[in-house]
Amino acid sequence: MSVVVQKYGGSSVADADRIRAVADHVARTRRGGREVAVVVSAMGKTTDALVRMAEDVSAKRPLREMDMLLSSGERISMALLCMALADLGVDARSFTGSQAGIITDTVHTKAKILEIRSDRIRAALDDGAVPVVAGFQGVSTDRDVTTLGRGGSDTTAVALAAALGASVCEIYTDVSGVYTADPRIVPAARKLARVSHEEMLEMAATGGRVLALRSVEFARNHGVPLEVRSSFTWEPGTIVEEEDPSMEQMIVTAITHDVSESKITVAGVPDRPGLAARLFRALADRAVNVDMIVQNTSLHGTTDISFTVPTADLEISIAVAESMIGALGATGVSADSDVARISVIGAGMKTHPGVTAQMFETLAALGINIEMISTSAIRISCLIRSSAAEEAVQALHTAFELG
Ligand code: ASP
Numbered sequence: 001m002s003v004v005v006q007k008y009g010g011s012s013v014a015d016a017d018r019i020r021a022v023a024d025h026v027a028r029t030r031r032g033g034r035e036v037a038v039v040v041s042a043m044g045k046t047t048d049a050l051v052r053m054a055e056d057v058s059a060k061r062p063l064r065e066m067d068m069l070l071s072s073g074e075r076i077s078m079a080l081l082c083m084a085l086a087d088l089g090v091d092a093r094s095f096t097g098s099q100a101g102i103i104t105d106t107v108h109t110k111a112k113i114l115e116i117r118s119d120r121i122r123a124a125l126d127d128g129a130v131p132v133v134a135g136f137q138g139v140s141t142d143r144d145v146t147t148l149g150r151g152g153s154d155t156t157a158v159a160l161a162a163a164l165g166a167s168v169c170e171i172y173t174d175v176s177g178v179y180t181a182d183p184r185i186v187p188a189a190r191k192l193a194r195v196s197h198e199e200m201l202e203m204a205a206t207g208g209r210v211l212a213l214r215s216v217e218f219a220r221n222h223g224v225p226l227e228v229r230s231s232f233t234w235e236p237g238t239i240v241e242e243e244d245p246s247m248e249q250m251i252v253t254a255i256t257h258d259v260s261e262s263k264i265t266v267a268g269v270p271d272r273p274g275l276a277a278r279l280f281r282a283l284a285d286r287a288v289n290v291d292m293i294v295q296n297t298s299l300h301g302t303t304d305i306s307f308t309v310p311t312a313d314l315e316i317s318i319a320v321a322e323s324m325i326g327a328l329g330a331t332g333v334s335a336d337s338d339v340a341r342i343s344v345i346g347a348g349m350k351t352h353p354g355v356t357a358q359m360f361e362t363l364a365a366l367g368i369n370i371e372m373i374s375t376s377a378i379r380i381s382c383l384i385r386s387s388a389a390e391e392a393v394q395a396l397h398t399a400f401e402l403g
Pocket residue numbers: 009010041042047048073135136149150151152153154
């Protein structure tokens with residue numbers, strides 16, 4: 001029998017009515033003759049509320065205890081969903097991440113899945129039951145409860161789908177799929193019928209909020225097809241799958257924007273080999289993910305190094321950079337969080353020149369200054385003032401005829 005993994009996000013299980021609607025959909029899928037394994041997020045904004053509770057109680061908030069606290073949200077939704085399924089006559093069994101055999105490394109609040117020992121989940125399926133697994137959590141090789149980072153339930157679902165050899169991993173959320181741009185900003189944005197793993201990866205990495213980045217990475221690495229769908233309308237969503245080389249590719253598929261990054265500049269760094277390496281090693285040792293980097297040309301033997309980091313990591317990044325001033329012989333560190341990264345993504349740009357020129361021309365026509373640029377084979381990103389982000393996205397969506 002073909003296995004489908006269905007993941008329901010927080011908004012899909014936000015209250016009793018939503019949980020019953022999800023139970024109904026799971027029951028129908030099961031009766032349609034497919035094996036279903038379910039992964040759930042915490043109800044609504046539960047995880048945010050748990051974070052606030054911790055902030056109210058403690059300034060230190062030891063990460064091991066944060067994981068113990070945050071993992072409780074998903075325990076609530078999994079148990080309630082199983083109860084709703086029981087009312088529909090479906091044999092359902094909830095499993096914590098640990099019970100589901102999700103083994104992670106020991107990095108609390110940002111753990112990575114190392115292995116899934118899926119035998120208990122497999123056994124539940126073999127019994128004809130529906131396993132319901134708590135997303136976003138696992139158990140470390142030190143046997144402590146861990147969480148996978150915010151939005152981590154998507155990763156649980158994809159990893160479980162890979163472990164079970166599922167034919168598809170369906171991600172249910174409150175939007176009906178992946179759009180050419182954020183529809184709240186661009187009313188003319190269109191739902192995409194399909195995108196490649198690579199394009200989705202670039203979108204997730206640059207502010208497309210539909211799927212967590214790590215889940216897409218995992219899906220690509222393990223060849224797991226995803227479908228992003230709405231649990232409110234149940235209409236067909238967006239399929240994310242391996243690129244089909246026989247198909248003509250869209251030059252530009254989507255425009256994304258991200259205001260969650262900040263820019264740090266380390267000024268007056270002597271232009272000598274090894275200094276940038278030391279700075280970025282120090283940041284990496286604190287698990288800071290650096291994104292865009294610009295080093296200006298050396299005047300008088302010194303350069304400025306600017307880079308972006310998630311604003312959530314800004315404080316620690318500034319502290320690291322400042323602690324390196326002496327070792328680097330730099331003159332100072334400054335930070336700026338009023339920035340936005342705007343990205344143009346499309347697999348077809350690999351073979352079509354001119355996308356960069358058109359992007360820059362579109363921004364120039366609006367008088368928008370480009371502060372940093374980074375590219376991959378299928379993406380161009382520009383860092384601009386955050387106040388200009390919305391008009392930039394709208395203009396690029398029109399310029400690349402995505403409406
Ligand atoms: N409940 C967790 C969060 O809010 C995990 C998830 O929703 O994927 O981040």
